[in-house]
Each structure stands twice: as C-alpha cells, then as structure tokens.
Amino acid sequence: MVTFQVDMSQMVISPQGVHLAGDFQAWDPAATLMTDIGGGVYSITLDLPPGVYEYKFINGDTWGTDEIVPIACGIDDGMGNINRFVTISADVVLPAVCFGQCNVCQPASFVMNGNATSLGSNCYNVTPGLQWQNGAIWSNTQIDLNMDFSLQFVINLGTNDAGGADGIVFVLQRLGSAVIGANGGGMGYSSFGTSLGVEFDTFYNAGYNDPTYDHIAIEINGQVNHAFPECIGAPVQMSPTNANTEDGLPHIVTINWDSTTQTLRVYFDCTLRAQATYDLVNNVFGGEPLVFWGFTGATGEMFNQQRICAVPNAMITDQVDICPGASTMLSAGTSVNGIYNWTPATYLNNPNIASPIASPPTTTVYTVSYLDLCFTTVTQQVTVNVLTSGPACFFLPVSLANFEVKTFHDELFFEWSTYSEWQNDFFTIEESIDGYSFQAILEVPGHFTTNEHHEYRAEHTRRREDAYYRLLQTDINGQSRIIGQTHFVKGFSDDYIIQYFKQQNLLQVMGNLEDAPYVVEIFDVSGRLVDQRSIVSQSGYVQLFGLELNGIYMLVLKKMDGTSLYNGKVVISK
Numbered sequence: 001m002v003t004f005q006v007d008m009s010q011m012v013i014s015p016q017g018v019h020l021a022g023d024f025q026a027w028d029p030a031a032t033l034m035t036d037i038g039g040g041v042y043s044i045t046l047d048l049p050p051g052v053y054e055y056k057f058i059n060g061d062t063w064g065t066d067e068i069v070p071i072a073c074g075i076d077d078g079m080g081n082i083n084r085f086v087t088i089s090a091d092v093v094l095p096a097v098c099f100g101q102c103n104v105c106q107p108a109s110f111v112m113n114g115n116a117t118s119l120g121s122n123c124y125n126v127t128p129g130l131q132w133q134n135g136a137i138w139s140n141t142q143i144d145l146n147m148d149f150s151l152q153f154v155i156n157l158g159t160n161d162a163g164g165a166d167g168i169v170f171v172l173q174r175l176g177s178a179v180i181g182a183n184g185g186g187m188g189y190s191s192f193g194t195s196l197g198v199e200f201d202t203f204y205n206a207g208y209n210d211p212t213y214d215h216i217a218i219e220i221n222g223q224v225n226h227a228f229p230e231c232i233g234a235p236v237q238m239s240p241t242n243a244n245t246e247d248g249l250p251h252i253v254t255i256n257w258d259s260t261t262q263t264l265r266v267y268f269d270c271t272l273r274a275q276a277t278y279d280l281v282n283n284v285f286g287g288e289p290l291v292f293w294g295f296t297g298a299t300g301e302m303f304n305q306q307r308i309c310a311v312p313n314a315m316i317t318d319q320v321d322i323c324p325g326a327s328t329m330l331s332a333g334t335s336v337n338g339i340y341n342w343t344p345a346t347y348l349n350n351p352n353i354a355s356p357i358a359s360p361p362t363t364t365v366y367t368v369s370y371l372d373l374c375f376t377t378v379t380q381q382v383t384v385n386v387l388t389s390g391p392a393c394f395f396l397p398v399s400l401a402n403f404e405v406k407t408f409h410d411e412l413f414f415e416w417s418t419y420s421e422w423q424n425d426f427f428t429i430e431e432s433i434d435g436y437s438f439q440a441i442l443e444v445p446g447h448f449t450t451n452e453h454h455e456y457r458a459e460h461t462r463r464r465e466d467a468y469y470r471l472l473q474t475d476i477n478g479q480s481r482i483i484g485q486t487h488f489v490k491g492f493s494d495d496y497i498i499q500y501f502k503q504q505n506l507l508q509v510m511g512n513l514e515d516a517p518y519v520v521e522i523f524d525v526s527g528r529l530v531d532q533r534s535i536v537s538q539s540g541y542v543q544l545f546g547l548e549l550n551g552i553y554m555l556v557l558k559k560m561d562g563t564s565l566y567n568g569k570v571v572i573s574k
C-alpha cells in the first residue's frame with residue numbers, strides 16, 4: 001500500500017476536488033480523487049506492486065489544472081512534461097509535498113503575468129514605460145482574511161506626470177496566480193469581478209469620476225468608477241503633501257487588515273490615507289477567507305514605468321502546523337535596518353533574521369519585533385503548532401540514520417544514530433541465536449524529543465555461536481518497536497586470524513584468547529609434526545618467532561587441556 005499526500009494549503013481548492021494521476025492509472029485526471037485529511041493535506045492510499053511510478057497532483061479533474069512540478073524533483077516524460085516519480089519497494093506513506101513544489105510549502109514568491117518582469121531583489125516592473133501595457137504579479141501563497149495582516153511595499157509610479165498613466169492596484173482575488181486583466185484606465189484590475197482593489201491611480205479618467213490629482217481609492221469587484229457603490233473607500237489624494245506622485249521616487253505603502261473589525265487601512269508615505277470597513281469574506285468572496293494577493297498595473301496611450309518592491313514572504317500566517325520533527329520557515333516583513341528579534345530563540349536556526357527556520361519539538365508561539373519601513377515597531381506572533389495526532393503526519397517516533405554492528409575480537413560494538421526522536425524513552429539491543437527468539441541484552445536511554453542528530457554506541461561480549469542482533473525503541477508510553485534491520489554476526493570461535501610477517505619471521509594467531517598458555521602445533525602437508533610450542537597469549541595474540549619453516553603447513557591451536565580451538569592452513573613464504 002502506498003499513501004500519496006499533497007499539501008494544498010496554498011491553493012484555492014477546485015470544486016471538483018484534488019486528484020492524483022499517474023502511469024499506474026493511465027494518467028486519468030478524474031479517476032483518483034484524494035481525501036481532505038485536514039491541515040490542507042489531501043491523501044489517498046493505493047495498492048501498488050513494487051516498481052517505479054510517475055505521477056502528478058491535480059487541483060480539479062482536468063489537465064490544465066495539474067501542478068507544475070519543479071524539474072529539481074521531477075522527471076521529464078520525454079515530451080516536456082515534468083512528473084513526480086517514486087520507487088516503491090514496500091508499504092510506505094509518502095510525506096505530504098506542497099502542490100507544485102518539491103517538499104514542504106515554502107513562503108510566497110510572486111508569479112509574473114503579462115508585461116510584468118522581475119527586477120531582482122523583490123522588485124518588479126508591473127509595467128514597462130510603454131503604451132498599452134498590462135501586467136500582474138501574484139503571490140503564490142494566500143492571505144487568510146479571518147486573520148489580521150500587515151503588508152508593506154514600495155511603489156514607484158514613474159516620472160511622466162503630464163503624460164503618465166495609468167497606475168497600480170493592490171488586489172485580493174480568488175482566481176489564482178496566473179490571471180491577468182486588461183490594459184488602460186482599469187489598471188489591469190477592472191476585469192476581476194470578485195475582488196478587492198486598492199488603486200494607486202495616476203491618470204484622470206473623467207468617465208470613472210476620477211479626481212484630477214493622483215489618488216487612492218478602495219474598490220470591490222473590479223469597479224473603478226467612483227460613482228458606484230463598489231467604491232467602498234472614496235478617492236483621496238495619494239500623497240498627503242503632493243497632488244502628483246509620478247515623481248520617480250519610491251513611496252512606502254502599508255496595507256493593514258483588522259479581521260475583528262473588518263477594517264482595511266491604507267498608508268502612503270507612512271500616513272493613513274484611506275480606510276474601509278467591509279465584510280470582504282462574506283460580501284465579496286462568498287464566505288471564503290483565503291485569497292490571492294498581488295498587484296496589477298496598466299498603461300494606455302499614456303504610460304509610465306511602474307514598479308513595486310515587495311517582500312514576498314511578508315508575514316501573513318498566524319499559525320502553521322508542522323509534523324513532529326519537521327521544520328517551517330517563519331517570515332517577517334521588511335525591516336528598515338535589517339534588525340529582527342525573534343523570541344524565544346529556542347529551536348530557531350537564527351533569531352535575528354527575517355525568515356528563520358523553526359524546528360520546535362512542541363507547539364511554540366514565536367514573536368518577532370522589528371522596525372518597519374516607516375520606523376514603526378512591528379510586533380507579530382506566529383504559532384508553530386506541532387501536531388500530536390491525526391493523519392496529516394506519518395508518526396515515526398524515531399528517525400534512524402543508521403544501525404551498525406561491528407566486531408573486534410570478542411567484542412561487539414553497536415553503533416546507531418538518529419535524526420530526530422519523538423517521546424523516545426530508551427533503546428534496547430536484543431540478541432537471538434536462532435533468529436526468531438530474541439532476548440534483551442542492553443538498554444540505552446534515548447533523548448526523549450529532539451530534532452538534533454544523536455549518536456549512540458554500546459558494547460557487549462561477542463558470542464561463540466552465530467547470533468542475530470536487532471534494535472528496539474520504546475516510547476514513554478511503553479510501546480516498543482523494532483527499528484533498523486536485524487544484523488547477523490558470526491560466532492567468535494571461528495574468528496582466528498593467522499598472519500605471517502616475513503621481515504620478523506613471525507607467525508601470529510589473533511583471536512579470542514585469554515592471557516594464558518596455549519599449545520601450537522604445526523604439521524607439514526604429509527601430516528608430520530614439524531613444530532610444537534607452548535606460548536602465553538597476550539592481548540589476544542599468540543606469536544611464534546624464529547620459525548625454521550618455509551611452505552604450506554597445517555596449524556593447530558589448543559588449550560593446555562588439549563581442547564582444540566583452531567586448525568587451518570598457513571603459508572609461510574620466506
């Protein structure tokens with residue numbers, strides 16, 4: 001049985017549901033519906049024989065709504081389609097991967113559409129300074145309107161005042177990250193019938209009842225005519241000090257959403273300019289709180305180069321769920337001086353950067369504070385919720401890196417290490433002579449719950465018989481599991497190493513020997529005794545110096561009471 005899982009938490013789910021398609025079901029996009037198991041994760045378990053399979057996840061039930069698999073984790077089917085692939089050798093629960101991404105969901109980045117282009121460093125040309133341009137950039141994560149958000153970005157509306165047009169709109173919508181509006185006075189926004197828009201309008205359109213100054217207005221559902229009721233925040237001069245903002249200068253814009261009062265506030269040059277109180281979730285988005293966010297812009301006969309610089313991973317999450325042992329990236333907005341302070345600092349890779357990696361073993365509320373672009377102290381909280389149950393996580397109490405059994409003379413060395421542990425009380429080494437009936441021989445305490453790499457080592461006396469060894473793990477509730485493979489270790493009685501050292505004319509027997517006298521007998525190939533000595537063993541070695549032999553012989557090692565320990569061929573080549 002193979003369980004496939006996909007994290008759809010950054011997507012608006014298709015009414016047709018989430019599907020899996022692969023070469024194991026003839027690539028049918030509608031045949032294999034996945035189940036919502038919570039936390040944005042969709043899952044399906046299939047009975048597949050061992051083999052290599054290619055597959056994709058689909059947000060809907062038709063081709064065209066399938067994910068774009070990054071080449072980094074995909075395989076080209078020979079026709080330019082990149083698919084995921086997996087090798088199945090046993091029952092397995094595959095970890096939940098982010099739709100369209102390689103592993104867990106990463107923070108937002110912007111998707112460019114139409115004439116929009118990247119300028120690097122989180123900056124984009126929404127439109128170039130040309131006639132009849134139309135661009136849009138969309139974050140590929142979504143905003144949850146049931147939570148507060150604060151987004152800050154830098155807008156540059158170009159240098160043409162008299163001949164400049166048309167403006168940029170901050171937009172919330174539910175159509176995805178690949179949509180584009182129309183050019184002209186609608187600023188690329190007027191096409192979106194279910195939306196919120198905050199327009200930064202630099203062109204006077206009499207037909208839209210624009211004021212003559214460059215202005216901000218708050219609108220819904222693509223309506224840019226301020227005379228209509230969809231204008232929920234009346235036009236106001238954009239800059240508190242200047243009728244013209246096509247000045248080629250960067251301007252800081254802050255957009256805050258208070259989900260409790262359903263109030264949207266728009267700041268320009270760090271001054272509150274416009275606000276609207278409106279039930280966006282119910283009155284615009286049909287009760288759905290998750291929306292895409294981004295910017296549209298357009299030009300017409302008149303134009304400007306219109307730019308946005310926005311941190312794509314500005315904090316828009318209040319809570320993120322992770323599986324035990326997993327990590328997540330936290331995100332703060334832009335700090336004016338680059339200084340961030342995350343608390344607590346525990347389980348963060350760096351508490352002083354915008355986007356630290358958090359790997360807490362238990363649910364932790366992190367708080368970040370920094371000075372935003374307006375030199376206002378921003379304090380934001382994000383809860384990293386470590387799931388303790390539920391099907392979203394494959395609960396592996398111990399993530400084992402390796403388990404080795406090594407031998408040296410009569411000693412056994414057990415070595416193992418873990419990547420992470422979850423409520424792990426102790427390990428047990430078990431031994432078996434027959435491979436079926438095991439008995440505990442060693443107990444080693446674990447590290448309870450940890451995301452750090454831990455190495456373990458234990459010693460035991462090697463048996464004379466062949467034996468099997470395995471590693472068990474017991475959690476704090478007393479439940480034990482076998483982890484790692486069972487190792488076969490040959491009995492020690494056979495394990496004598498005979499070596500001849502030509503330079504010293506030394507014949508050496510190494511094995512499980514006490515510091516006591518032993519008898520060594522050497523026979524030639526006809527069975528004639530050619531040397532016999534009584535030698536005291538030291539540290540497991542019996543050493544014969546000064547041999548007057550050359551050729552192939554039989555060596556017999558005995559205890560003083562005559563018990564034979566070893567007999568085997570030895571070559572003495574001088």
Ligand SMILES: [Ca+2]
Nearest residue numbers: 201203204205
């Ligand atoms: Ca206008």
Ligand SMILES: [Ca+2]
Nearest residue numbers: 161214244246
């Ligand atoms: Ca102007």
